[in-house]
Amino acid sequence: MGGKGYALWLFIIEIFVHFSTSSSSSSGNKVPAIIVFGDSSVDSGNNNFIPTIARSNFEPYGRDFFNGNPTGRFSNGRIAPDFISEAFGIKQSVPAYLDPAYNISDFASGVCFASAGTGYDNATAMVADVIPLWKEVEYYKEYQKKLRAHLGDEKANEIIREALYLVSIGTNDFLENYYTLPERRCEFPIVQQYEDFLIGLAESFFKEIYGLGARKISLTGLPPMGCLPLERAVNILEYHNCVEDYNNLALEFNGKLGWLVTKLNKDLPGFQLVDANAYDIILQIVKHPSRFGFEVADTGCCGTGRFEMGFLCDPKFTCEDANDEELKMVANICKCPSKTVEIEGT
Secondary structure, X not given: OOHHHHHHHHHHHHHHHHHHHHOXXXXXXXXXXXXXXXXXXXXXXXXXXXXXXXOOOOOOOOOOOHHHOOOOOOOOXXXXXHHHHHHXXXXXXXXXXXXXXXXXXXXXXXXXXXXXXXOOOHHHHHHOOOOOHHHHHHHHHHHHHHHHHHHOHHHHHHHHHHOEEEEEOOHHHHHHHHOOOHHHHHHOOOHHHHHHHHHHHHHHHHHHHHHOOOOEEEEEOOOOHHHOHHHHHOOHHHOXXXXXXXXXXXXXXXXXXXXHHHHHHHHOOOOEEEEOOOHHHHHHHHHOHHHHOOOOOOOOOOOOOOOOOHHHOOHHHOOXXXXXXXXXXXXXXXXXOOOOOOOOOO
16 A cells, blocks of 8 residues: 555544444444535535536546546545545445436435535535535435435434544635625625634534434544645745645644544533544645655646646646646545545535
């Protein structure tokens, strides 16, 4: 196993060990399903089925996925929930809820409600007309009804209770909303005020899905977003180095998320919310790519690797081997196994 695979499995093992040892399912201590909320870091293709430009259902996306098919994942291959699902012995990929190719029998063992471009803040989803987090929850409620009709209340409730929920969201709130559009900055002139606003939204979200039966949740915080290729590209005065203000903001916000995790675990009986903060390991890969088997960590695999994303990702101008040449990290380390690297996404 190369350095990339080692980094991936370190992250997955942390999640696997925690939830496999804490499971009390009557079905043999086995996580029965993976249920996903979030943004492009975990979207397996829901945006294909809504009217938005925030899509990746075309080449070169998916070129290393099964049969080389672009699925709407913002990656050349599988993404974190797919690998985590496989690690738990469930299935190799987690389908998108809006994909008509799948039905409730497929979703019973895993389903993705995530939407690329979304955030905790409803205003963030409006930037690219994607699915807001509240709508993801509405789809989850609809899923529960279908699951109970399909399996009966007892079995469905067991799946809902024992499933592992993956939540990866937040970067777009800052980079696509707060620092790009004026409305939230007028409302929250100090960024720490906006952070607190988002923490309040996050708390409401977790309490709502707890009330709906979710008990085991892995929360991924913000990556070192000042090291994203686009942010480095516009950081001309600092010679295209990482934007430390953005990285410090991510650290600050992740600290508040950590506080929220502790609070909710204390306040909600039976709740197991794990702070799966990948900031440090992603930063190590960006700063020392060769240790993890990569040659380049400051550009993506589309065009120049700095500005292109989504429909601008031209298959004629991509790195030949994403396994060795280019690295684009966004929200968590699980996008970088031996042959998977996120192509510039949302």
